[in-house]
């Protein structure tokens with residue numbers, strides 16, 4: 001008799017578990033859809049560079065980060081504007097991707113090896129001011 005009761009309980013438990021799983025799946029889908037709409041983060045920070053070729057290299061590096069939706073580097077201001085999905089990436093990942101392509105950002109020094117492989121016109125001055133007309137960065141001098 002006990003065995004019968006146990007198996008009934010077990011079947012009931014299985015039933016409950018599968019019901020819960022189904023409910024959870026529905027909730028997850030809804031959450032993902034909601035967060036996609038509100039997770040976009042806009043960020044701008046300084047990146048050193050010289051010219052239009054630098055611009056395409058820097059933007060390509062930023063866009064290669066999964067979750068980055070748009071990247072626009074300003075050659076005059078030495079500054080990049082990035083929009084990204086902060087559930088997929090974060091600011092440091094974007095800094096690192098740009099640095100790996102050879103360019104200095106405000107937070108990460110550019111890869112020396114990648115810098116050496118840049119075209120001569122793109123080998124920017126490492127002392128160059130960046131993020132001009134952005135937030136005050138005068139504390140570095």
Ligand SMILES: [Cu+2]
Pocket residue numbers: 049050051052053054055121122123
């Ligand atoms: Cu260049």
